[in-house]
Amino acid sequence: MKRIFLPLAWLCMAAVVFTSCLGDNEDEYISYNDTAISAFVLGTMNRYLHTTSSKGVDSVYKETYTGNVYKFYIDHINRTVYNPDSLPYGTDAKHVVCTITAKNSGYIGIKSLTSDSINSYVSSDSIDFSTPRIIVIASNDLTATRNYTVKVNVHQEKADEFKWQQMTTPEWLAGMQSLRALPCGDRMFVFGSADGSTGVIYSSSLENGNEWTAVTPDISGSLPADIHENVVVKDDLLYVKVGDKLFRSANGENWEEVGNIPYRQLVGSSANQLFALGNDNLLYASSDNGASWTVETLDDQVTLLPTTDVNVVAAPLVTDESAERIIMAGNRDVTAYPDDDKAVVWVKINPSESVENSWMLLTPTKSYALPRMNHLAMVPYAKGLLALGAEGVGACDQTAFSKFFFSLDGGLLWQTDSRFVLPSAFASGSVFSMTVDNNHFIWLFCSESGQVWRGRLNEEGWQKEEKAITQ
Secondary structure: OOOEEOHHHHHHHHHHHHHHHHOOOHHHOOOOOOOOEEEEEEOEEEEEEEEEOOOOOEEEEEEEEEHHHOOOEEEOOOOEEEOOOOEOOOEOOOOEOEEEEEHHHOEEEEEOOOOOOEEEOOOOOOEOOOOOEEEEEEOOOOOOEEEEEEEOOEOOOOOOOEEEEEOOOOHHHHOOOEEEEEEEOOEEEEEEEOOOOEOEEEEEEOOOOOOOEEOOOOOOOOOEOOHHHOEEEEOOEEEEEEOOEEEEEOOOOOEEEEEEOOOOEEEEEOOOOEEEEOOOOOEEEEOOOOOOOEEOOEOOOHHHOOOEEEEEEEEEOOOOOOOEEEEEEEEOOOOOOOOOOEOEEEEEEEOEOOEOOOEEEEOOOHHHOOEOEOOOEEEEEOOEEEEEOOOEOOOOOOOOOOOOEEEOOOOOOOEOOOOOOOOOOOOOOOOEEEEEOOOOOEEEEEOOOOOEEEEEEHHHHOOOOOOOOOO
């Protein structure tokens, strides 16, 4: 049972304990006048979760986990104690058993939630941390006290829940015959063609996503209809191929010519390179933002490179952030290769800026291969790759937009993942675009229906609190 005392009474009690500890060996005890929390560690935590039986009956079950894996940071300047990594959803914060350690074996008390009284801390008692609590530390010579605010952060939403939001339905989107959406800076850009002969650009702020405006670029002449196949983003700048010229822009309106690109298609970028496919079916790269180009080395036949629905994704390796994995996925020409039933996926790992490795063709078994889908789109997400497509082409009979495909091993093995499901009201023609912004929102743009969707996995949007230095 908790014993409640006024602050003065609490200190007096500590004085009695302090005196009794001396006994006949007074010289063995050293008193200190400084005080602080030196450690805060959670014990076993309870978590309550809901489940639904096969008959649709709701019930709650309890599970436990070890709380000491969640580190608490002690900010002595602001006198706060907190966990930057929030505890799992459903954690019972009202009944927390924890170990609190005071510097120089100081005395520990907990301020009441309803008065100025101080509860004497007992390590075996549970404490209500559903709201921030004041912990009072007294030096062992009772000449000084310090108050700390302890906040136990608990996630208020399920980590693996994906939430979709339907945005506006712009009139121009429904009539688009081709689409490609790309975030750049603080705006979302959509490139495509409405009439099949000229290209258009629309943009909206990432924060809003409901108000779209037509963008008029200062590039001489009209944009080509295949503009959506020749635009990439690198270093928060848009790069676009128009004819044999390469242009660069930060806002989609003002463009500067940065080089020549005498190749069929600009297909992607990484942190240090731009990539293009040539009319000779070779893959080219530029390490100087389009000023010069060199042929890339492949470990297999050039006929196995994708030529349509080409996606390039680059991300640092989990094990070495100075190295970069670049994944290229797409489809081969359906007329030349009608019997293909899976997309082709290539990967290259660059260990540094000065070393260039060759591209490797990934050859998974059919059961785990990425299907050959029309308008295939691939984005980096949740420490993996997420892909979606319309109807299957060639020998692939995949139903349009039936499911997402997810890969955690860099594009070799693809499986479904229950976390990723299209919104129930999703509707699109075969033309669509999928992209992801810097806030980890996935965007879907749908032809015919004109729908725009934005969604995010809860844990991808969680922000960690700043970690204070423990002193």
